Amino acid sequence: MNTEDHIKKWLNDELTPAEKEAFEQDEDFALYQAIVGGAKKFKASDFSEPKSFEDFKSAYEAQHSAGKTSNWRSRILRIAGMVVIAIGIYYGVFYKTVAHIETLASEQTTIELPDQSEVTLNAGSVILYDKKDWEDNRRLTLSGEAYFKVAKGKTFDVITSQATVTVVGTEFNVKQRENYFEVQCFEGIVRVTSRAGKTKELLAGDTYRLLDDVYTWGKTTFVEPQWTQNRSTFKAVPFEAVIAEMERQYDIKIIVDNVNTERLFTGGFMHDDIEKALLSVTEPMDLTFKINGSNDVVIHGNKK
Numbered sequence: 475m476n477t478e479d480h481i482k483k484w485l486n487d488e489l490t491p492a493e494k495e496a497f498e499q500d501e502d503f504a505l506y507q508a509i510v511g512g513a514k515k516f517k518a519s520d521f522s523e524p525k526s527f528e529d530f531k532s533a534y535e536a537q538h539s540a541g542k543t544s545n546w547r548s549r550i551l552r553i554a555g556m557v558v559i560a561i562g563i564y565y566g567v568f569y570k571t572v573a574h575i576e577t578l579a580s581e582q583t584t585i586e587l588p589d590q591s592e593v594t595l596n597a598g599s600v601i602l603y604d605k606k607d608w609e610d611n612r613r614l615t616l617s618g619e620a621y622f623k624v625a626k627g628k629t630f631d632v633i634t635s636q637a638t639v640t641v642v643g644t645e646f647n648v649k650q651r652e653n654y655f656e657v658q659c660f661e662g663i664v665r666v667t668s669r670a671g672k673t674k675e676l677l678a679g680d681t682y683r684l685l686d687d688v689y690t691w692g693k694t695t696f697v698e699p700q701w702t703q704n705r706s707t708f709k710a711v712p713f714e715a716v717i718a719e720m721e722r723q724y725d726i727k728i729i730v731d732n733v734n735t736e737r738l739f740t741g742g743f744m745h746d747d748i749e750k751a752l753l754s755v756t757e758p759m760d761l762t763f764k765i766n767g768s769n770d771v772v773i774h775g776n777k778k
Contacts, residue, residue, distance in 0.1 A: 571606035579725035592623040596701050598722040619649040621699045636684055640665040647699040655684040658694050707742035716755055724748050732775035
């Protein structure tokens with residue numbers, strides 16, 4: 475039995491006692507243990523659907539056959555190949571039923587979940603859910619922003635780093651960004667449970683916001699999130715959050731010069747014209763901007 479087969483059987487706990495004893499005597503066994511031990515600590519969101527074992531095996535063999543320079547180089551290539559194989563097998567076994575949907579900068583996408591619930595992801599967002607277990611546990615993890623139209627049925631949970639949103643059947647928007655969390659309820663009732671264990675219920679038109687661990691209530695008159703209509707809106711949020719959203723929607727890099735990014739901003743910008751968008755956010759703040767040839771943007775403050 476070759477080393478790849480040993481690794482595969484070891485990860486699946488299929489080695490006989492004699493094979494296991496022999497495998498544990500391998501000079502690289504400690505490395506394999508460290509690889510899998512570390513892999514188990516990774517979040518599923520760090521991985522897409524894994525390649526097959528044969529794909530990893532082929533990649534390893536290509537690396538190994540190319541290492542003809544010296545003994546130490548050959549050994550490093552062999553170990554590197556085993557790292558890829560071990561992680562590939564581990565996630566092939568334990569995460570093969572996890573669906574991973576991700577949007578890039580300036581991209582939106584709508585997907586249908588197994589129960590016909592609908593999710594629209596804003597730019598720079600990720601959701602993960604277990605396809606196999608969905609009928610019993612309607613639960614997904616969100617990083618970013620998404621608009622949900624939930625089919626009636628069992629409890630539906632949206633888990634983020636700041637809080638968990640729970641509904642049965644409704645329409646709502648969840649926004650999770652660094653130091654910022656917001657839920658807008660457009661239909662039905664939404665329950666939000668923060669990391670600290672505090673629970674709040676939102677009715678249609680209610681907005682719940684958590685900014686730097688301080689929560690506030692608000693109202694919305696919209697019937698759906700404005701970003702689904704290619705417009706980002708803000709109400710008393712730090713200007714740095716506006717900049718980050720513009721970078722996400724236009725796939726650009728914004729540099730600030732003499733700008734207080736902690737100032738609160740209320741307003742919005744469209745997603746279809748970068749110059750108009752920049753005017754929309756700089757003029758109310760008495761700022762100016764310049765678009766460089768590389769599509770980078772510099773926002774300047776008032777230097778008086």
